Amino acid sequence: MKLVIHAHHLTLPPDLGAFLRKHVTRPLARLQDDSAAELAVHLGDARRKKGGVDxxxxxxxxxPGTRTLHVESVQEDVHVALLDAAERLKRLVKRELEKMRSRTGHPMHRPLGRSYRLSASRRGVTPDGDPAGL
Structure with a gap:
């Protein structure tokens, strides 16, 4: 998994790399471990001059094979914001993977006799080789 970190108007904490590996990338890798997957982390101070929860x-x-998933969180601390966004992203990835793995509304499984009988009647013969119009 590729990891990209962007920081806007914010100095990065020195333990950010280890924190991201432990709380964000490792749990995501358990769900979707693909070398083509990419996680972009954007950190910033929303209102840097006013202070407060920002x-x-x-x-x-x-x-790969699905849409890009986006999650946002605003908290007092960068680590708390990362934990909140990581939990929400894990739930979103699980839901997206369930959608990808779930069955569609089309019946995929039919008993063998029925499927053979349907395909044989389309060809114009029954399973015995007689014409289907009988």
Whole structure:
């Protein structure tokens, strides 16, 4: 999994790399471990001059074969914002993978006799070799 970190108007904490590996990339790798997957982390100070609750974390996860998943969290601390966004992203990835793995509304499984009988009647013969119009 490729990891890209962007910081806007914010100095990165020194333990950010280990924190991301432990709390974000490792749990995501358990769900979707593909070398083509990409996680983009955008950290920023939303209102840097005013102060207050404004540490922003946006996570964008690109999985092959599906849409890009986006999650955003604004908290007082960067680590808390990352944990909140990581939990929401894990739930979103699980839901997206369930959608990909779920059955569609079309019946995929038919009993062998029925499917053979349907395909044989389309060809114009029954399983015995007689014409289907009988």
């Amino acid at each position: 540490q922003e974390c946006r996570l964008s996860f690109r999985m």
